[in-house]
Amino acid sequence: MKTATQPYRSPCPLSKALDLIGDKWSLVIVRDMCLGKKRYCDFQNSPEGIPTNILANRLRQLEEHGIIKKQPYQEKPLRYDYFLTAKGADLLPVLQQLVCWTQKYDPDCWMPPAAFFTTTAEDLLG
Amino acid sequence: MKTATQPYRSPCPLSKALDLIGDKWSLVIVRDMCLGKKRYCDFQNSPEGIPTNILANRLRQLEEHGIIKKQPYQEKPLRYDYFLTAKGADLLPVLQQLVCWTQKYDPDCWMPPAAFFTTTAEDLLG
DNA sequence: TCTAGTTACTTGCAATAAGCAAGTGATAAT
DNA sequence: ATTATCACTTGCTTATTGCAAGTAACTAGA
Numbered sequence A, B: 001m002k003t004a005t006q007p008y009r010s011p012c013p014l015s016k017a018l019d020l021i022g023d024k025w026s027l028v029i030v031r032d033m034c035l036g037k038k039r040y041c042d043f044q045n046s047p048e049g050i051p052t053n054i055l056a057n058r059l060r061q062l063e064e065h066g067i068i069k070k071q072p073y074q075e076k077p078l079r080y081d082y083f084l085t086a087k088g089a090d091l092l093p094v095l096q097q098l099v100c101w102t103q104k105y106d107p108d109c110w111m112p113p114a115a116f117f118t119t120t121a122e123d124l125l126g
Numbered sequence C: 001t002c003t004a005g006t007t008a009c010t011t012g013c014a015a016t017a018a019g020c021a022a023g024t025g026a027t028a029a030t
Numbered sequence D: 001a002t003t004a005t006c007a008c009t010t011g012c013t014t015a016t017t018g019c020a021a022g023t024a025a026c027t028a029g030a
Helices: A013-021 A026-034 A040-044 A052-064 A092-105 B013-021 B026-034 B040-044 B052-064 B092-105
Strands: A068-074 A079-084 B068-074 B079-084
Touching: A013 A026, A013 B026, A013 B092, A026 A040, A026 A052, A026 A068, A026 A079, A026 A092, A026 B013, A040 A052, A040 A079, A052 A068, A092 B013, A092 B092, B013 B026, B026 B040, B026 B052, B026 B068, B026 B079, B026 B092, B040 B052, B040 B079, B052 B068
Parallel strands: none
Antiparallel strands: A068 A079, B068 B079
C-alpha cells in the first residue's frame, strides 16, 4: 500500500502554480471565462476544439482548486453556469503577459479584443 | 496519406503560448535559467526532480522554439551550457506573475530570492 | 403521442506522453 | 585497470489525451 504522495513537486511557487494549471487546456478555459463565456457549450465552441471529456475533467479540477465555481441557472434539468472566483480572476495578469509574449514573437497570432488588456481582475468579478 | 496538420490549435495568442510551454516542466527549466543555472546537471538537481529523458526532450523543444540556445563550454567530450534567448528571457514577467499568484493564494509556498522580482528580462541577457 | 433535437455530460478504447530504471559513450582520476 | 562523472539514450510500465459513441433529462414540433 502506497502512502499518499505529496500533491506537489516542490514548495516553489512556480512549480506549485504549474501543478494546478500547467497543461494545454486549463488556461484556455480561464481565458474563455475572462471573455464572458459561462456555459459548457460555450467552452466547447471555442476554436481550439477541446474534447468533451477533457473539458468536463478540467472544470472539475479547476473547481477543486478554487479557481472557478458553478451556479445553477435552471432546475429541470439541473444545469450550471461557470464563473471565476477571485483566485481565478487573479490569473488575468498571467494571461495578459502570455498574450503579450506571443504577440511580440509570433506575428501570425490573433489580436485579442482591446478590452482584454484594459480589464482588471476586479472587473471580472462584477 | 494524412496532410500535415496545423502545428497549433488556433491563432489565439494564449493558446499558441500554451502550445509551446503549456506543460508541467518547460517553465521550471526556464525558471532555473533565470536563476543562473546553465548545465544539464543543474537542472537535474532542482528540487522537482525532473526525469532525465524529459529534461533532454524539453531542452530540445525549447531550443527548437527559440526560447533557449546552447553553447559549448568544452570540446572533449563536447558539452553545452544552456542560455535563454531574448524570447526566453521575455518569459520572466510571466513567471513573476505566476509566482505572485501562488504567493497570494498558497501561504505554504517558498519565498523566491528577492532578486527574482527586481530582475528584468534585459538583466538575464547580460 | 411519437419523433427528433438540445445540453451536458460519461464511457470505451486507441494513441500519445510521462515516469522510472538501467544502459551507453566519452573522458578524467586513482 | 578500475572507478567515477557527465550527458544523455533506451526499454518498459503507467498515466493522460483525444476521438467516437452513448446516455439522461428534458423541449419543440408533426
